[in-house]
Amino acid sequence: xxxxxxxxxxxxxxxxxxxxxxxxxxxxxxxxxxxxxxxxxxxxxxxxxxxxxxxxxxxxxxxxxxxxxxxxxxxxxxxxxxxxxxxxxxxxxxxxxxxxxxxxxxxxxxxxxxxxxxxxxxxxxxxxxxxxxxxxxxxxxxxxxxxxxxxxxxxxxxxxxxxxxxxxxxxxxxxxxxxxxxxxxxxxxxxxxxxxxxxxxxxxxxxxxxxxxxxxxxxxxxxxxxxxxxxxxxxxxxxxxxxxxxxxxxxxxxxxxxxxxxxxxxxxxxxxxxxxxxxxxxxxxxxxxxxxxxxxxxxxxxxxxxxxx
Numbered sequence: 001x002x003x004x005x006x007x008x009x010x011x012x013x014x015x016x017x018x019x020x021x022x023x024x025x026x027x028x029x030x031x032x033x034x035x036x037x038x039x040x041x042x043x044x045x046x047x048x049x050x051x052x053x054x055x056x057x058x059x060x061x062x063x064x065x066x067x068x069x070x071x072x073x074x075x076x077x078x079x080x081x082x083x084x085x086x087x088x089x090x091x092x093x094x095x096x097x098x099x100x101x102x103x104x105x106x107x108x109x110x111x112x113x114x115x116x117x118x119x120x121x122x123x124x125x126x127x128x129x130x131x132x133x134x135x136x137x138x139x140x141x142x143x144x145x146x147x148x149x150x151x152x153x154x155x156x157x158x159x160x161x162x163x164x165x166x167x168x169x170x171x172x173x174x175x176x177x178x179x180x181x182x183x184x185x186x187x188x189x190x191x192x193x194x195x196x197x198x199x200x201x202x203x204x205x206x207x208x209x210x211x212x213x214x215x216x217x218x219x220x221x222x223x224x225x226x227x228x229x230x231x232x233x234x235x236x237x238x239x240x241x242x243x244x245x246x247x248x249x250x251x252x253x254x255x256x257x258x259x260x261x262x263x264x265x266x267x268x269x270x271x272x273x274x275x276x277x278x279x280x281x282x283x284x285x286x287x288x289x290x291x292x293x294x295x296x297x298x299x300x301x302x303x304x305x306x307x308x309x
Contacts, residue, residue, distance in 0.1 A: 005070040006078065010035075021045065021167065026071075034079040035071050036167060041176055045167035046077035047245070051253050052142045052166035055241035059138055059232060061131065064164040068244075077167065085153035085161040104207045105149065105198050107136065107221055117154075124158035131160040133225040136198055140212040141234065141261045142169040145194035170256055187270055190259040213264050226265070234261050248290075 010026035010033070017023045022037040038045035046068060053066040065080040114129045132152065139147050146168035153161045171177075171189060179185040195209035200218045203210070219226055238257045242250035255277060262273045 003068055003070045003075065006035075006076075007071060007073070010071070019165075032081045034081065035069075036077040036079060037071075037074055038167070038172055042167075042172040043175055044170075045172035046075050047249065047253075048170040048172045049077040049079070049167040051241050051245070052144070052169040053163075054244075055142060055237055055257070056135075056138055056163055056166070058237040058240050059134070059229075059234075061135060061138060062160055062162045063166075064162045066166075079164065082162045082164055083155075085155055087150050087153040104209060106202055106207065107133070107198055107200050110198070111221070119156070120158040128154055128158075128160050130225065133222050134228060135163060137222065137225055137229045137265065139169070139196070139198075140216060140264050141257050142166070143171060143189065143194055143212070143256065143260060144169040144196075146197060148197045170253060183274060186255055186259055186274065189256055190263050191270055212260070216264050216267075229265060234265075 006026075006028075010028045013025045013027055013032065015025035015032070017025065017034070021039050021042075024035045026033055026035055036046060036049060050066050050068045053063050056063040064082050067078045069076050069078045071078070110132065111129050114132070115125050117125065117128075120128075135147070135152065144166065146165070151165045152163060155161050171194075177185065179188065191213045192211060195211050196215055197209070199207065199210060200215050200221060235258065238254055238261070241257070242253045245253065258277055259270070259273055262268045263270050
C-alpha cells in the first residue's frame, strides 16, 4: 500500500487540539486538516478511522473525509475540517438518567434531549434523531467503543454534522492481542466486545455498558432504522470500505464487519456465519498476526519504525 508522504507538503499550525491521542492541525491548499496518529497499543487507529469513514460514507451517513498518509515518518489519518459544531454534551436540557460525566448514555434519553432542543423544528428533531440511530447501528457493525457525547454533534442551523473521531472503531489495538485461535478471536470481536457508550435502556434502573450483541436484543426504539440497514447493501459497503487496503488487512476488516453485521444486526448464528465467510476466503490464516503481518513493515507511531512483537 503506497501512501503519500505529506512531510514538506503540509504546514503545521498553532491551532489547539483536544483529547489524549496524538494529533496536529495542518494547512494544505488553503484548507485545514487534522493529522491523527495511533498512540501506543492503539497503532491501527488511523486504519480504523479510514475504514470506518468509508463505510459510513457508503451508507449515506454524513461523515468527515479521511485519507491515509505518511506524516512525520508515521502512518496518519488526514481528516478534513468539519467546521464549528455543537456536541451532544452542549445540549442544555440534560436528563437525570444520563450520566455524561461517566460517558454512558441511554438511547431513549438521547432521543428525548434531541426532541427538547428549542431552536429546531420537529422535522429537524426527527432528522437528527434518525441519523443518530442509524449511526448507532453502523457503530455496531464497526465495533465503535467510543461514541460518547463529544463524538457526535450538530450545527446551529439544525442539521447533523459529519461524523468524526472514528479511531476507536474496529479494534485499533489488535496487534497486541494474544489469542492464538482465529475462530475464538473473531468470536470475541463479534459477540463479546466491545462495550458501547450508548445503551438502549437502563438495565434494572442502572447504567451499565453492554456489548452490541446484547444491546441489539432490545430493538423497539430502532425498528425503522433496523429495516433501513437490512435493506441497505451492507456487504457491498464493507467491500468498498476495505478496497484500498492491502489484501491481508482488507480481509481482516472484512471478517470483522461481515461477522458483526450478520451476527448482531441479522441475528444469525456465529458458527454459521464464520463457516460461510471462511468458505469464501482464499485461505484461512492460522492467527491474526498472519492477517496483519504486513503491518510489521509499516511505520506506525509509538513503536519506532516498525511493530515489535
